[in-house]
Amino acid sequence: xSEAPVLEARGVTRDFDVSRPWLQRMLAREDKRTLRAVDDxxxxxxxxxTLSLVGESGCGKSTVARLAVGLYxxxxxxxxxxxxxxxxARAQATLRRRMNMIFQDPYASLNPRWRVRDIVAEPIRAFSxxxxxxxxxxxxxxLLTQVGLAGADxxxxxxxxxxxxxxxxxxxxxxxxxxxxxxxDEPTSALDVSVQAQIxxxxxxxxxxxxxxxxxxxHNLAVVRHMSDRLGVMYLGRIVELGEGETLFRRxxxxxxxxxxxxxxxxxxxxRGRTPVGGEVPSPIAPPLGCTFHxxxxxxxxxxxxxxxxxxxxxxxxxxxxxxxxxxx
Amino acid sequence: xxLLEVDRLTVEFxxxxxxxxxxxxxxxxxxxxxxxxxxxxxGAGKSLTGAAIIGLxxxxxxxAGGEIRLEGARIDNLSPERMRAIRGKRIGAIFQxxxxxxxxxxxxxxxxVETMQTHLPxxxxxxxxxxxxxxxxxxxxxxRQRxxxxxxxxxxxxxxxxxIALALCAEPRLVIADEPTTALDVSIQAQIxxxxxxxxxxxxxxxMLVTHDMGVIAETADRVAxxxxxxxxxxxxxxxxxxxxxxxxxxxxxxxxxSLEHRVERLRQIDxxxxxxxxxxxxxxxxxxxxxxxxxxxxxxxxxMDAGATRAACWLVGGAAS
Numbered sequence: 001x002s003e004a005p006v007l008e009a010r011g012v013t014r015d016f017d018v019s020r021p022w023l024q025r026m027l028a029r030e031d032k033r034t035l036r037a038v039d040d041x042x043x044x045x046x047x048x049x050t051l052s053l054v055g056e057s058g059c060g061k062s063t064v065a066r067l068a069v070g071l072y073x074x075x076x077x078x079x080x081x082x083x084x085x086x087x088x089a090r091a092q093a094t095l096r097r098r099m100n101m102i103f104q105d106p107y108a109s110l111n112p113r114w115r116v117r118d119i120v121a122e123p124i125r126a127f128s129x130x131x132x133x134x135x136x137x138x139x140x141x142x143l144l145t146q147v148g149l150a151g152a153d154x155x156x157x158x159x160x161x162x163x164x165x166x167x168x169x170x171x172x173x174x175x176x177x178x179x180x181x182x183x184x185d186e187p188t189s190a191l192d193v194s195v196q197a198q199i200x201x202x203x204x205x206x207x208x209x210x211x212x213x214x215x216x217x218x219h220n221l222a223v224v225r226h227m228s229d230r231l232g233v234m235y236l237g238r239i240v241e242l243g244e245g246e247t248l249f250r251r252x253x254x255x256x257x258x259x260x261x262x263x264x265x266x267x268x269x270x271x272r273g274r275t276p277v278g279g280e281v282p283s284p285i286a287p288p289l290g291c292t293f294h295x296x297x298x299x300x301x302x303x304x305x306x307x308x309x310x311x312x313x314x315x316x317x318x319x320x321x322x323x324x325x326x327x328x329x
Numbered sequence: 330x331x332l333l334e335v336d337r338l339t340v341e342f343x344x345x346x347x348x349x350x351x352x353x354x355x356x357x358x359x360x361x362x363x364x365x366x367x368x369x370x371x372g373a374g375k376s377l378t379g380a381a382i383i384g385l386x387x388x389x390x391x392x393a394g395g396e397i398r399l400e401g402a403r404i405d406n407l408s409p410e411r412m413r414a415i416r417g418k419r420i421g422a423i424f425q426x427x428x429x430x431x432x433x434x435x436x437x438x439x440x441x442v443e444t445m446q447t448h449l450p451x452x453x454x455x456x457x458x459x460x461x462x463x464x465x466x467x468x469x470x471x472x473r474q475r476x477x478x479x480x481x482x483x484x485x486x487x488x489x490x491x492x493i494a495l496a497l498c499a500e501p502r503l504v505i506a507d508e509p510t511t512a513l514d515v516s517i518q519a520q521i522x523x524x525x526x527x528x529x530x531x532x533x534x535x536x537m538l539v540t541h542d543m544g545v546i547a548e549t550a551d552r553v554a555x556x557x558x559x560x561x562x563x564x565x566x567x568x569x570x571x572x573x574x575x576x577x578x579x580x581x582x583x584x585x586x587x588s589l590e591h592r593v594e595r596l597r598q599i600d601x602x603x604x605x606x607x608x609x610x611x612x613x614x615x616x617x618x619x620x621x622x623x624x625x626x627x628x629x630x631x632x633x634m635d636a637g638a639t640r641a642a643c644w645l646v647g648g649a650a651s
Contacts, residue, residue, distance in 0.1 A: 056514035056515065056516065057514055162602045164602055165602075192370035192371055192541065192603075193370070193541070193543070193582065193585050193586050194370060194581060194582060194585045194598065194599040194602075195370075195602060196585070197584075197585035197586075197587075197596040197597065197598040197599075198598045198599075198600070200587070200596055201595055201596055201598055204595075219514070219515070220587075221515075221589060222586070222587040222588060222589045223587050225587065225588075225589060225592055226587040226592060226593070226596065246592065249589070249592075259516060260515060260516065261589065262519075263515045263516045263518070263519035264515050264519075264544065264589060265518075265519075265522070265542065265544030265545045265547060265548050265549075266544050266547070266548075266588065266589045266590060267543060267544060267547050267571050267583060267586060267588065268547075268588070268589075268590050278520070280484055280486055280487075280516075280517060281514070281516075
């Protein structure tokens with residue numbers, strides 16, 4: 001048997017209580033309301049590879065990112081880091097330092113009153129990886145060079161940098177605890193395209209050089225195609241299609257993935273029209289019965305409206321769709 | 330004659346440390362019924378160009394030079410009152426966030442009726458009937474029942490549909506759409522773009538579509554202007570700018586966009602970032618990032634020159650060859 005996957009999620013569900021305050025609820029005689037942000041999802045990420053999760057706003061992808069590093073605990077189900085339960089792994093500093101996170105907004109995620117060298121050195125100090133001031137300074141300079149900044153930039157404050165450079169600082173900070181596993185939540189969504197290309201190239205270089213494992217969260221399918229080995233497509237808290245990235249792009253099976261691919265404008269689209277699909281994502285507080293995608297799905301029938309589709313494996317791709325399972329596509 | 334002519338437009342912001350030139354000598358025109366895309370990264374001046382045209386520059390920003398002409402008549406030197414009569418009536422505007430356009434305290438019907446009655450001689454009843462028609466045209470289901478609903482009762486995509494109705498209800502000749510789909514999810518974005526395309530074609534409205542999303546431009550616009558550091562780097566038919574860009578910046582921009590159709594090992598990257606307005610280099614603004622930079626690029630600023638099917642502001646296509 002090969003070694004355990006870096007991260008493995010089995011049947012993970014996360015609920016949030018979105019009820020009104022107790023007194024108002026009593027006065028209005030309302031029940032408690034929960035929002036199921038993530039609903040019974042399973043996936044695993046092998047060492048040195050990238051799993052991407054893609055979906056529209058509110059599909060639960062950022063909740064998965066937080067679950068994966070233990071910022072949220074799952075309401076049900078089980079997440080394992082290298083075979084150990086995540087909660088146990090988080091309790092040990094030696095394992096905790098091996099996972100880190102890169103956030104979307106490089107303006108909000110860096111403390112504006114700290115010098116860059118202190119921002120980057122914080123994980124080193126927190127995990128006591130190095131003790132002497134000189135070693136820490138050398139390591140920070142090395143990290144800054146690694147992400148394409150100058151060692152002397154450590155003396156500056158975050159406001160002296162552009163968005164792309166700030167995201168490089170975030171990456172240097174994430175790398176400073178020498179992690180193997182990085183969760184990247186929309187790391188380039190706030191950046192312009194030419195800078196986005198720089199950051200994506202840098203992330204792939206670092207992955208090859210340091211053997212990193214990525215969980216990459218994005219709403220941008222083109223970026224995801226560029227970055228992923230495997231890809232999961234999320235809709236209303238569920239993974240509707242999961243498989244090898246290129247397979248999904250070449251031959252998408254789930255109607256939602258097809259819709260997404262159809263909907264995205266691309267440079268090769270000059271002069272070509274698209275067939276937009278109607279409808280909008282329903283509220284996750286009151287999701288539709290059966291397959292949650294059925295109100296927008298061109299293939300929906302009575303079974304789709306009542307029975308929730310299970311994930312079935314078709315040619316190595318896991319698809320949750322009655323139409324695919326029955327061969328109606 | 331073109332519907333809109335922008336001729337050597339310059340927009341400046343006086344600051345304590347001197348005058349910042351945010352738009353520098355920009356010229357283009359938009360023909361009847363044409364969709365002109367304006368693309369560029371943040372800070373390139375694309376939204377400011379739109380704001381200058383509709384007379385909504387935030388002070389202390391001001392038009393410091395050049396002319397803007399609508400159907401041959403200057404509109405850049407009009408009084409605020411006369412400009413207000415043109416906004417809505419002859420130039421409509423659609424912004425990124427529908428909530429900044431819609432008044433949360435008025436029903437959408439009231440906002441449509443008020444806009445139409447400001448610009449068109451319509452009775453209350455006619456205006457209301459027309460408002461319902463517009464809501465139907467932009468695809469609001471059960472328009473007759475929903476006309477008295479308030480903006481917060483609609484989803485983001487539906488609100489943007491209302492904004493499109495609001496921008497077009499006084500039947501302007503030109504619509505300036507500034508990042509109209511950026512705040513929306515991709516599947517909704519496709520619906521809004523298709524709607525905007527259909528409705529402006531049916532009414533023969535010209536569109537200036539400002540966006541950072543080259544994909545949206547590629548499928549919507551007839552021509553595209555690529556802006557960089559307050560200047561136009563290249564302008565021409567969409568197909569040519571996308572497939573055979575002449576300016577090294579447009580070339581790098583197209584190459585840095587990951588494609589859905591095929592996967593590449595490495596994205597083409599343009600090193601560095603766009604200069605700040607306080608530190609625009611001499612000569613061509615792109616020269617510090619350009620792989621093909623020549624001595625002349627650091628001294629002389631290139632104007633737009635013929636480059637086959639497009640026009641590009643680059644010495645490679647003009648001066649160097651001759």
